[in-house]
Amino acid sequence: MKKASFTRLCAVNSDIVYLGTMPDDQELATPFTAICQYNAGEWSYETFDFALASLTLYREPGSPHRVLYVLGETGTVVNFHTKDRETILDLPKAPCTKHRLGYLVKIRQIGDHLYVCGDGGQTYRRSSEGQWQALDLDFFDGPDAIMDPKSELRLMGAFLRIKENRTQENYDKEEKLRLQNESKSLWDVFGLSEDSIYFAGEKKTVYWFDGEKITEIPTEADRGLLSILVENEDRVWVAGRDGNFLVGNHKTGFRDLDALRGIDGWPDFNGMTMFNGRLYLSSYADPRGLFVFDGHHVEQVRCGLTPDIEDVSAVEAVDGVLWVMGRKDLLRYDGTHWERIDFPGNDLLR
Template sequence: MVVPVKFVSACAVSDTMAMIATIPDAVEGDAKFTRIYYLNLQTDELWHYVDWPDHEVVSVCLLRATEDRPRAGCAMTGGGRIEIAKSQGATYEDIPGAGLEGSRGLGDLTKIKEIGSRLFACGGMGQVYRRDPQGWVAIDDDIVGAARRLLEAEPDGGSDRATQMRQRVERPRALPNFNAIDGTSENDLYVCGLGGNLYHYTGSWEKVDIGRQNILTSIHTVSAEETWVAGQDGLVMRGSARAGFQSIGMLFPDSYVWSVRRFRGETYLGTLHGLYRLVGDRAVLVKSEGLDDRTHVIAMDSVGDDAMWIASDRHAFLHDGAGIKIYRHGDNP
């Protein structure tokens, strides 16, 4: 029996391989199950998979090879359980205190990413973790402290009841629940999330004022002076903490950009209504086989400037600079 799968996270492993976390459509209710695919263009059978029962992966990333270790694919659950899969097999780690049911009780994690030579993870209530040689450590005390104070603050005493109720509703929307993390090195990284929260880390945290409250969903750092941030209402910004961020525009009112990627000198935007290329301050729909204004684009990633992987919720695509080729998943419509 063929069971369709929904793609939930994807990353580039190389120009010819992508890692994709999926959830079979047959998984129902509170059940947890993840099927992780490796799409390898250098093998006769393109799609290979491993199952991770009883776990729901929210994010995957590449751990690049060094002199001391081979490359690995990393998959993380919202609770901070991590599978590190190498060709020789997989190992498992837990981020202490992370997740909704962790000892810190701060909410689920959302994203894992290698930045510099370390893995980082981020999530609810300002959580940010770094994987050091001795294990995972939290580097978020200042942000988490501010989030706790905001959540626990009483409404203004002089306000009328309606204003107090509004404050109780609006304050959680301003919490630094992080959706994405990226950077150039261990001491030059960004996290972004709800309420227009954008933070920059250089050994300590600094909040970057963007002058907006939009939910921020995606980051791509190109260099120390060029970071792209996108999110609610199609907000797209470019800049750096040092020079400030400039808004390109609100390109999709009442919609979101879920992924932003700079590739071969052009900026691409992934939405639930297609893949777009930024032309000046306009978003132009990219059309190709399997790509149109009904395509749910969930991720874009690359290891260099030769090829960019694009994942929809059902299929994968490879952009080689000359064109985009679809790699259909055999179980999906």
């Protein structure tokens, strides 16, 4: 295998994980992905001709088996076992006049169906027949006001070119219009039932789908929200940029926990998982690392290996094992012992 960087993680059980990988010598935006499987010491891989967005396991109703589904950024969905392909939307050919679209970001099974979210407020559900349908078209972003010379935002920009109009009140109006025009980028989707699904968004927002429509839920966030985990109906965890870490639900809203302690910086939390009754969070920046919430405080995790846990971008727990992935690192923790797993082709981390 060539030297590669890990981009996505999907844990199957205590011995098997799938990794989305990208060759180190590959140019950015190249439509290529290698999905690698680690199975109790053995590596294998298959390649695909698109840029990877997300991985998830899917169990069809009545089936004892789970199958890996692969989501491409531009709307391709692949059954990893059969290699059957579906298209959510043909992004290069999609009309841009009515809705702003953009890339897809996350795929996850909720109830009996697969759900997908992404840029522009895009939210989709896969039917039992393999057809993809929008959850709430009214929630999708409309046309970009910057491109419309008659829009309020463009007219306000022209208005502010006149010196006597440059008041704080008018600047505030322009800022409000600009924020309203920003794309609703949805980074994560999670739910315990199909009539109660949450989305985490870049606009410091959480959205909730009740089975019919999507509504915005108030939060105390002051930066973009990247990850969401529904523990139960009342306790929903949300985390994001600059240490934002909140809890709540669609009835109460989401409050900031102000729980970070002894951390040098403001982590960008992009993933969460429950392991042995505690909430673990991954941060890909400022600082990178693995963190744990003990019910009172969020602290950085140290494993005692050399190097320690520094390169982190994803975390998942399954069957009593915590899997931690970074750009060049893969760690396995059984609650007692940490193990670093070497990837063939990459330099050893020792």
